[in-house]
Amino acid sequence: MIDSAQANYWLPVDQYVGGIEHAILHLLYARFFHKLMRDAGLVTSNEPFTRLLTQGMVLKDGAKMSKSRGNTVDPQALIDRYGADYRAPVQHVRRAARAISGVVGFRG
Structure with missing residues (x-):
């Protein structure tokens, strides 16, 4: 075996x-x-x-983001704006631009 x-x-x-x-x-x-x-x-x-x-999962409008649901965001737009070094939290997070900009601001 x-x-x-x-x-x-x-x-x-x-x-x-x-x-x-x-x-x-x-x-x-x-x-x-x-x-x-x-x-x-x-x-x-x-x-x-x-x-x-x-x-955790990334949520958008309270639902799991999924290609089949069509509720995704273009990651390239976020990378262009905030960079590729974003470190997401391990808990569920509601995807929001203000949350990402807060992490980027804290990161320096």
């Missing part, structure tokens, strides 16, 4: 970063299969990753 030596070398993963939409099924499957392999004696760690960062 897997090379246990290789799996134990790479696992557990130091940091898992995923969107909030991964918080249920993706993480459930990752943990389930990892525990299955642990119980089969293929890996020695109890969890597939040691740290988890679940980042």
Whole structure:
């Protein structure tokens, strides 16, 4: 099934970063299969990753921004105005130009 030596070398993963939409099924499957392999004696760690960062979503008008909904913004316009070094918060954020300009002003 897997090379246990290789799996134990790479696992557990130091940091898992995923969107909030991964918080249920993706993480459930990752943990389930990892525990299955642990119980089969293929890996020695109890969890597939040691740290988890679940980042939030960018909202526009109170809804998740989505290409299928057509409620996206052109990122190039924001890059041209504020630069490409914007560091978004990890919580949900309402996309607003004033919020971006506030971060840019703080950043200097």
